[in-house]
Amino acid sequence: MSARQDQVGLRAVIFDFFGTIARHPDGVLSEYPAVFAKHGYRLDAATESDYFARYNGVEHVEHSTDKTTYEAWVRFRLGELASACEVRLDDVERIVDALRALDTSPVVAYRDAAPTLLALRARGFRIGVCSNWGWELDAHLSQAGLLNLVDTAVTSARAGARKPHPRIFAAVTEALGVSPGESLFVGDSVHPDVIGPLESGMAAAHLWRAEDSAGTGPPDIPPNGHRVASLTELLEWPVLRSAAPAPAP
Secondary structure, eight states: OOHHHHTSOOOEEEEOSBTTTEEBTTBSSOOHHHHHHHTTOOOOHHHHHHHHHHHTTOBOGGGOSSHHHHHHHHHHHHHHHHHHTTOOHHHHHHHHHHHHHGGGSOOEEOTTHHHHHHHHHHTTOEEEEEESOOSOOHHHHHHTTOGGGOSEEEEHHHHTBOTTSHHHHHHHHHHHTOOGGGEEEEESOHIIIIIHHHHTTOEEEEEOOGGGSTTOOOOOOOTTOEEESSGGGGGGOGGGSSOOOOOOO
């Protein structure tokens, strides 16, 4: 990390969830196109990308008052996606049901996730997870064997905003009891996991795993961001050798 960031006393490391510390057993590629194909429709890459980009960074406090309200909003969004793919009205509900079922798909931890979280905790760092995810994340963290290695997990569903909105980053740093300047964010998506945290005053590292890249090269990142090819690389950073002491009351 840069000399300027080395002077910041880091006390917490916050990780994105899917594609960073956990994945589906078969990888991280989207299963949405397969759902549409199974029902006789086509979801092209541009339409899918536009769909996710449309909601990245949005604040949705009014939809996060409770789990039922949030679920209704998610189904509305997926209905919009189905409409964009010209799904017949009588097929929309079935496709939305199938897309929602994907959120219950099993997840596994990356091999470097648990050892890295364990080492960072042993060095005194607070560990957070911050994800554009549904109402519950603890069950997925438990399934991946990571729940006991995390101090707090914050999802967009509960925070009322999706990364890179500053609201969700404020929620996770407050839950950890640290300031943004005492936090490093690590994730696999440039805008939500690097640009957003940097704009919120955090340090940020982009995780680019070659095995998840589908043959593409690493994307550009801001000059004040960093890149690692595995989570264990973080353990070699001098600034992460030990956590800074908590500020005096």
